[in-house]
Amino acid sequence: MHKIIMTLSVIAVVLGAASAARAHAFLDHASPAVGSSVQTAPAVVTLWFTQDLEPAFSDVTVTNQAGQRVDLGNARIAPGSPAELQIGLKPLPPGTYLVSWHVVSVDTHPTEGTFTFEVGGG
Numbered sequence: 001m002h003k004i005i006m007t008l009s010v011i012a013v014v015l016g017a018a019s020a021a022r023a024h025a026f027l028d029h030a031s032p033a034v035g036s037s038v039q040t041a042p043a044v045v046t047l048w049f050t051q052d053l054e055p056a057f058s059d060v061t062v063t064n065q066a067g068q069r070v071d072l073g074n075a076r077i078a079p080g081s082p083a084e085l086q087i088g089l090k091p092l093p094p095g096t097y098l099v100s101w102h103v104v105s106v107d108t109h110p111t112e113g114t115f116t117f118e119v120g121g122g
């Protein structure tokens, strides 16, 4: 019996090491896409990460070229999709917008980054 317990704990350690070695929550893709130019102003920015997020410590803001917030301050993890972060937007005039995100993945590792997208004026 003792031997079985020892074997199980070795397996647990190996599995733990494997999951710790996985990448942290980096941005996988976003909508609007990173660096893209869209003709229609989006109502929401959605970011998909490579790992599930810790909701209490994950946030995103969107600012215009003057540095003013244009998001609605309602960042949230999408229901049923724990690696997906969303935030609503005010009506956006043409311009370039900066998306700044900082998240903590479920493995407790913090990551952050920025990207821009452009709303075209024609």
Ligand SMILES: [Cu+2]
Residues within 6 Å of the ligand: 022, 023, 024, 025, 105, 107, 108, 109
């Ligand atoms: Cu990590």
